[in-house]
Amino acid sequence: MKLGFRWYGADDPVTLQKIRQIPNMHNIVTAVYDVPVGEVWSRESIRALRSRIEENGMVMEVIESVPVHEDIKLGLPTRDRYIAAYQENIRRLAAEGVKCICYNFMPVFDWTRTQLDKVAADGSNSLVYYAEQLKGMDPLSGELSLPGWDSSYKKEDMRRLFEQYSHVDSEALFDHLKYFLEAIIPVAAENDVKMAIHPDDPPWPIFGLPRIITDEKNIDRFLKLVDSPYNGLTLCTGSLGADPHNDVVHLVDKYSKMGRIHFMHVRNIKLVENGFEETAHDQNCGSLDIIGIMKALSDNGYDGYIRPDHGRMIWGETGKPGYGLYDRALGASYLNGVWETLQRMK
16 A cells, blocks of 8 residues: 555645654645636646655655536536646646546535534544534535635625536436546546545535435446546545445445555544544544455555545644644554554465
8 A cells, every 4th residue: 555644735734744754654645725626737836746745755646636616516518618627637747747636526515524623532622523513504604614615615606506506416416427527537547647536525415415426336336437447436434434324344345356446545433323423543443444444455455545534633733623643643553553464464
């Protein structure tokens, strides 16, 4: 496996100098953050990002993410312009050594949580999702915001988007995704870049908006839309694991055996009656079989990219919710230890 770490650029309080001190750290997972969604990234920005990472002893082979413009998801006539820009971004990233691009196809909102600082019994705090809290959240108020969301949307923009999505159901969203894939996967193949879609997080409709990358049936359907080794998955254990009907070990085994997992996000969550709570990565801290997940990867010879996902805030650390240094570093070390043990047992 190739161990990586999410980094949010020069303004990230978690510096590259600190990340490189994590044992076995190979690559930095990042993006260009100062370009509006749907526009072409400058070659200079991409090159500067790569150079800074390499100066710190790591590589930039995974981009997370190149966002998909809402006009593409909505299937509007303007989508071809944004798809052309996306194709060009693939080419430019490939020219700077990028091998994998993570993206998602979630309407309007990225990952959704209802509280960012739930205090646990041990004094740490983490991200949680409680159904009753979601009922009190109004996405049209103009005041609702989460770290994974596009902050450029104004109140009037949000109302317009919700009106447009009122005409888009899951079948239409699949059609729009197919149109997008048919345009970008050939470009990705020409440039040897693996496209890796992230599951919907959580894997069910939010605020009445459809979500389609949610379970085995829909993932199978997605992979067949354009049946290419360049059309694959970012398999996020915490996202898919939020639905207790998803057997995450089975999914990892199945899709790694097929060679369609290009990127792994590994984190643990604790399932509760009304939702889930994010926990430490350790097997015994949550509801997911992290060791079983890693074993499935090992058994199938996985040599792709992997990173610890959201971490708790521990030891008094403050910063971007879910993306502090300490707990993610512990998670990386835990994954290192499990992986090394599995390799030695072969």
